[in-house]
Amino acid sequence: MSSRRSRQSSASVSRISDDQIIELVSKLRQFLPEIRDRSSDKVSASKVLQETCNYIRSLHREVGDLSERLSQLLATVDADSAEAAIIRSLIK
Amino acid sequence: MRPCNSLKLEFLKNWIMGLQRWSFSKKEMGILERKKAIKLSADIAMASARNGTTRWSRALIANAYSKHDKHLVSKGASTEYSRRIRSKKILKRSCRRIRRRSKGLVRERTRILKNLIPGGELMNEGSLIEESLDYIVSLRAQVDVMRSLVSASEVDR
Numbered sequence: 001m002s003s004r005r006s007r008q009s010s011a012s013v014s015r016i017s018d019d020q021i022i023e024l025v026s027k028l029r030q031f032l033p034e035i036r037d038r039s040s041d042k043v044s045a046s047k048v049l050q051e052t053c054n055y056i057r058s059l060h061r062e063v064g065d066l067s068e069r070l071s072q073l074l075a076t077v078d079a080d081s082a083e084a085a086i087i088r089s090l091i092k
Numbered sequence: 093m094r095p096c097n098s099l100k101l102e103f104l105k106n107w108i109m110g111l112q113r114w115s116f117s118k119k120e121m122g123i124l125e126r127k128k129a130i131k132l133s134a135d136i137a138m139a140s141a142r143n144g145t146t147r148w149s150r151a152l153i154a155n156a157y158s159k160h161d162k163h164l165v166s167k168g169a170s171t172e173y174s175r176r177i178r179s180k181k182i183l184k185r186s187c188r189r190i191r192r193r194s195k196g197l198v199r200e201r202t203r204i205l206k207n208l209i210p211g212g213e214l215m216n217e218g219s220l221i222e223e224s225l226d227y228i229v230s231l232r233a234q235v236d237v238m239r240s241l242v243s244a245s246e247v248d249r
Contacts, residue, residue, distance in 0.1 A: 046197035071127035
């Protein structure tokens with residue numbers, strides 16, 4: 001399925017072109033372990049998109065977990081504590 | 093591609109400044125409420141580190157400003173972003189061809205990706221890919237910094 005001849009107008013939604021997929025795959029290889037370890041060079045567009053979405057979702061989850069842990073930790077921080085001093089020195 | 097230290101530092105600075113605007117000394121603030129504040133400040137800090145150069149960061153700030161507590165975002169930055177995004181939405185709405193069918197995994201997963209990136213629903217495919225990569229780098233910087241802060245805070249406990 002080749003979609004080089006695109007029917008897109010400037011504002012309408014259309015398919016990702018083959019070139020864009022190749023570019024995306026090569027860049028994402030560095031990030032996504034599943035794709036990086038794969039010996040074959042043929043990775044389908046749908047697989048790349050799926051791995052990208054999964055990765056972003058896992059990063060979102062991690063931010064949520066870390067926020068919760070920080071919330072619990074910061075419950076006991078006063079303005080004069082050691083942690084606050086460390087933070088202040090970091091941003092000087 | 094690891095996020096560079098300057099990005100992490102920029103994020104940390106923005107985040108600390110954002111957190112200071114939100115008075116954490118309030119003991120009455122529950123853990124859940126504090127968690128939301130931490131996460132929101134972190135997201136705004138992450139987006140601000142891009143200085144308006146990427147669409148996802150502009151969309152994130154505009155959304156945060158319209159939905160959440162306004163004092164977490166500097167007013168000047170967000171009004172401009174909101175205006176730009178609002179006019180873009182109007183334009184897209186009038187030009188868009190309505191597609192109800194979603195044949196093929198590529199199209200379906202592209203749609204999912206668009207929903208994961210802030211402001212993604214307004215992007216064409218070319219921008220979406222570029223923005224996704226930048227968004228991932230920024231998220232990783234955010235996670236790295238938060239992780240370091242958590243382990244630093246847990247050392248003495």
